[in-house]
Amino acid sequence: MKIILKNTKRLLPSNELENCEILIEDNQIKEINSTISEVADREIDVKGNLVLPGFIDVHIHLREPGGEHKETILTGTKAAARGGFTTVCSMPNTNPVPDDVETVNALFEKIKQDAQVRVLPYAAITKNLKGEELVKFEELAELGVFAFTDDGVGIQTADFMLQAMKRAKKAGRAIVAHCEDNSIVYGGVVHDGKVSKALNLPGIPSLSESVQIARDVLLAEATGCHYHVCHVSTKESVRVIRDAKRAGINVTAEVSPHHLILNEEHIKEDSGDFKMNPPLRAKEDQQALLEGLLDGTIDFIATDHAPHSAEEKAQGMLKAPFGIVGLETAFPLLYTNLILTNKVTLNQLVDWMTIKPAEVFGLPYGRLEENAIADITVVNLEKNSVIDKNTFYSKGKNTPFHNWEVKAQPILTMVDGEVRYIDEEEIQHG
Numbered sequence: 001m002k003i004i005l006k007n008t009k010r011l012l013p014s015n016e017l018e019n020c021e022i023l024i025e026d027n028q029i030k031e032i033n034s035t036i037s038e039v040a041d042r043e044i045d046v047k048g049n050l051v052l053p054g055f056i057d058v059h060i061h062l063r064e065p066g067g068e069h070k071e072t073i074l075t076g077t078k079a080a081a082r083g084g085f086t087t088v089c090s091m092p093n094t095n096p097v098p099d100d101v102e103t104v105n106a107l108f109e110k111i112k113q114d115a116q117v118r119v120l121p122y123a124a125i126t127k128n129l130k131g132e133e134l135v136k137f138e139e140l141a142e143l144g145v146f147a148f149t150d151d152g153v154g155i156q157t158a159d160f161m162l163q164a165m166k167r168a169k170k171a172g173r174a175i176v177a178h179c180e181d182n183s184i185v186y187g188g189v190v191h192d193g194k195v196s197k198a199l200n201l202p203g204i205p206s207l208s209e210s211v212q213i214a215r216d217v218l219l220a221e222a223t224g225c226h227y228h229v230c231h232v233s234t235k236e237s238v239r240v241i242r243d244a245k246r247a248g249i250n251v252t253a254e255v256s257p258h259h260l261i262l263n264e265e266h267i268k269e270d271s272g273d274f275k276m277n278p279p280l281r282a283k284e285d286q287q288a289l290l291e292g293l294l295d296g297t298i299d300f301i302a303t304d305h306a307p308h309s310a311e312e313k314a315q316g317m318l319k320a321p322f323g324i325v326g327l328e329t330a331f332p333l334l335y336t337n338l339i340l341t342n343k344v345t346l347n348q349l350v351d352w353m354t355i356k357p358a359e360v361f362g363l364p365y366g367r368l369e370e371n372a373i374a375d376i377t378v379v380n381l382e383k384n385s386v387i388d389k390n391t392f393y394s395k396g397k398n399t400p401f402h403n404w405e406v407k408a409q410p411i412l413t414m415v416d417g418e419v420r421y422i423d424e425e426e427i428q429h430g
Helices: 073-082 101-114 137-143 158-171 194-198 207-223 235-246 257-261 283-294 330-339 346-353 355-361
Strands: 002-011 017-025 028-033 042-045 050-053 055-060 085-090 118-121 175-177 227-229 251-255 376-386 405-415 418-422
Touching: 002 346, 002 376, 017 050, 055 073, 055 330, 055 346, 055 355, 073 085, 073 101, 073 405, 073 418, 085 376, 085 405, 101 118, 101 137, 137 158, 158 175, 158 207, 175 207, 207 227, 207 235, 235 251, 235 283, 251 283, 257 283, 257 330, 330 346, 330 376, 330 405, 346 355
Parallel strands: 002 042, 002 050, 055 085, 085 118, 175 227, 227 251
Antiparallel strands: 002 017, 017 028, 050 376, 376 405, 405 418
């Protein structure tokens, strides 16, 4: 099947936009040109809007199996498509945990049945995420798992992480780490700072994150394993990762949109919608994260989309689970708060959401060029909207950004040359 995207604009390295048309045949971009003379089976008029490579998110939670009241593979990937994401990587904190051949195969089968975008699942590092017994790395790598992580829990002993890195290296996969030393978390629910004191809530020290990263980069140096740090949140963590990269250690890192846009001072009351792990840190941490992204210490952005039920989140900081949703709000929030404020360029943001995660993990996606896989996101940069959690495709409505005014919105998402989301009010198609 041939599809032509008409009246499109593409982003040039100069950050200027250029008019073009795009021919898609089967799952490939066959031609990008000012005009295309081919006769197509379908033409889609995108009304002069911007065409980008499909966004990639290497850190999301789909909750299925076991947490279907929070999210399913179907609802989560519909939310991803609406947010412009064409490839997502699902974390293994499900029930059962994907930690053996049987559970991983069952997960792949469910993804094949229900996923609306490409889903690359992680396998756990330890059985049942308990940190007591390592999984069979090579066996699971052969099945095609994306990488290994116990996301949601830090690996608590150096020996366990050392052995995990050795096995992951042998299996040709990365270790992706939620870094948190439980011995110095002290039951915290927010950052140990101004707000924890003002609201009389137990605080999570920055050291609980950075001290484990410091340990792990030395283990990565010793093993040669690709070590990737999830959702970096502190200035000390940025410093450790920067030093490790300068030393030539194979370490990469991500930052979440909420840590770039918010800090602890945005928390005005005891609300579960502001409870996330790692927590919103101090202003100086927020600034260090942006600086780390700009200088390449942090490689790219990942949402850490973590849906929960309204009832769970209504319990307040002490009892509510950690996590906020992010797939449907990421691009508009980042565009509005980083680009329109002149903190970053559009090319930089697009790179952090497409080509950079693809390069870090060796994925054949994230490019808008001839002969590339036809993963495409069309964005209306001029569209003004108000974030309304009640309209989310995700089952999770847990966001601190409800009622925020934003600009720019994905209006068409294609995966492997197939339309997976279309805003019928914005797009004309035949």
